Amino acid sequence: MQTSLSKVFFFILLLLPAWVYSQEVRIELGPDEVAENRMFTITLTVVNESLKNYSDFPEIPGFIKRGTSSSYSTNIINGQVSSTHSITQNYIPRSRGVFELPPFEMTVNNKKVKSPGKKIKVVAPGQQQQRQPDPFSMDPFQDFFGRSNEPTEFVEVKDDAFFALSVSKDEVYVGEGFTTTLAFYVAETNRASLQFYDLSNQLSDMLKKIKPANCWEENFNIENITEETVMINGKRYAQYKLYQAVFYPLNLNTIEFPALPFKMIKFKESKTRNFFGRSRQEDYKTYYSQAKRVKVKDLPPHPLKDLVAVGDYRLSEEISTDETQTGEGVQYQYTIYGEGNISAINEPLRPQDGDVEFYPPTVRQDVTRSSGRVRGKKTFSYFINPTIPGTYKLSEYLPWVYFNPRTQQYDTLLPQSYINVKGDAIQKALSLPNKKEAESIYGLIDTADNTLRSSEESRLYTYGFYTSIALLLLASGFFFFRKYA
Structure with a gap:
């Protein structure tokens, strides 16, 4: 019984990632009240699935359709990829009043998605949109x-x-x-x-x-x-x-x-x-x-000319703490945002420094396409583990070089965060603690038995082991039947 429960539990664990990253399609409606000179929106969002096709957005009495915008984002966490793709339809009110968007249904990736609709109140008089x-x-x-x-x-x-x-x-x-x-x-x-x-x-x-x-x-x-x-x-x-x-x-x-x-x-x-x-x-x-x-x-000459991204970018950062002890990790988010090819943004080059360990980051990407421009951001979430006490400026570890076509110059994004580390120095887990222990380990090489053994001898040991097991089983069976016969 216990073995069966273990198998069921193991099967549930295997299915858990699929449940976490399940597909989802939803329709989001704008607010109940909108100003006459503002737009009402209907947003169609698809999660963890590419948006292959969708039917027309509904007509709203008292409103005129005025263009669409789209956006998508991608998350990579522990090797798992999730994505979100959205299409937004804009509507301009024709006049003030209360209008009803009746319940409607849209077909998204050949699946039916329903929306209950709603009443929309247009307020705040302005210049009425003249229908062309x-x-x-x-x-x-x-x-x-x-x-x-x-x-x-x-x-x-x-x-x-x-x-x-x-x-x-x-x-x-x-x-x-x-x-x-x-x-x-x-x-x-x-x-x-x-x-x-x-x-x-x-x-x-x-x-x-x-x-x-x-x-x-x-x-x-x-x-x-x-x-x-x-x-x-x-x-x-x-x-x-x-x-x-x-x-x-x-x-x-x-x-x-x-x-x-x-x-x-x-x-x-x-x-x-x-x-x-x-x-x-x-x-x-x-x-x-x-x-x-x-x-x-x-691009103009530069040592990193073939590696840099091109665009107009800025940097924002978040750090869990700027005071820590050796061996205690710090969470750090490094976000590059602006206008350009967000997909082409590469991770900052992590230094090979034994004093501070930077683990491979999780990556989140958000892209918005509207008004003829592509904007977005890419976030690298690091786990930083300092092993030596001291003050560490992250600008010395994670500079990011790019080319700005607006200024026609290379530029570097430099973090402003720093970490003050206290405590005793921690040696790497994979390194040997001291010279004396290293000598004793290497000394075992000289004293260890390196005599070659015949493969036939090994097979004899194996046969003997299995024969002993078989005899024990026969003896157990004999005593069992003798007791209950």
């Missing part, structure tokens, strides 16, 4: 008067729109990020009626052509195409982002983006107004983006 006319659904020439028995004549309406691939920088250092945006733009003065055509297949083909092989990609994962108002050369446009990512060059090869075709449905409008006839006729127009080139520069 949708250029893809307008039918300005539709009329309810005319004669239906006459054939309808359709004419071309000049459009005021364009398709573009834009980059935030034309020249970058190797490892420096630049934002690439693929979008369709429609002027506020546009009168032509337009609609997207076969968007999924077109976008898939374009991404195969523009994603550079020599770059690390941080994709903004645009799933819902929404309208955003932008100003270009003093003119107001509605921008429809199709794809956006930050690329970090891994070598000095120039990055080439080819000109891309983008086909749209463009309607011809009826020349005469007719109540019974069609007011527009479907046609197509192909727009073309301009080719782009991004030059990649080498």
Whole structure:
């Protein structure tokens, strides 16, 4: 019975890591009350699983969808990896009042996730958001008067729109990020009626052509195409982002983006107004983006040029105590945060110093992608074990060198923490305590029996042992049956 319980307990221990790092999907709603000039949000979060697909966020009466943002974080503790991936949908109130978000259901990674919904109160009057006319659904020439028995004549309406691939920088250092945006733009003065055509297949083909092989990609994962108002050369446009990512060059090869075709449905409008006839006729127009080139520069000379991260970073730190005894460990967190390729941040070089032992750190990474920029932080949690009394400045042990493209110079993050250590010196556990003991141990080498033994002799000893065991079992069985027979 005891053996069975031990096996069950051992099996539970084996399953425990799987329970701790179980998968989770949740929907988080914004506050019950929101100001008229603020956004309400719905956040979809997936834990310990990649976000492969999800259905559309719900429409909210009295609100307009206005863009999404995404973030993810990774934790590595004792060799176990956990991750969190979130997508946030923003909503702008149209007016003040109380609006109801009914219960809804979303499909995430082919699984159903439900939300109870809620009532949302819009308060604090401000300038009311004016809803932009949708250029893809307008039918300005539709009329309810005319004669239906006459054939309808359709004419071309000049459009005021364009398709573009834009980059935030034309020249970058190797490892420096630049934002690439693929979008369709429609002027506020546009009168032509337009609609997207076969968007999924077109976008898939374009991404195969523009994603550079020599770059690390941080994709903004645009799933819902929404309208955003932008100003270009003093003119107001509605921008429809199709794809956006930050690329970090891994070598000095120039990055080439080819000109891309983008086909749209463009309607011809009826020349005469007719109540019974069609007011527009479907046609197509192909727009073309301009080719782009991004030059990649080498970093300035430096002994660590090939090892440093590139970005604009800062350092924050936390230490459990600055006063300790030899042999008593100290917990220390070393956090690098800022804008850049967070995944490329390497651990500070740990010194090989016998006075202070730095154990391998646990690592936590958080990345946020929004507003065309990638920001985040990476935290290294150390256990420090001082073995010799004294005062230790951590700036002498954990300096972190990086290249800042904004200043075009190398910089070093230096910790400000220090540790005052008291007590007696502790020798390493793996070292021998003293010379006398070392001599006695090495002396055993000369006195130990090193006579070679035959393998046949060893087998005889083994057979004799097993024979003795068998005889003992037979004797026990004989006395048992004799007693109870």
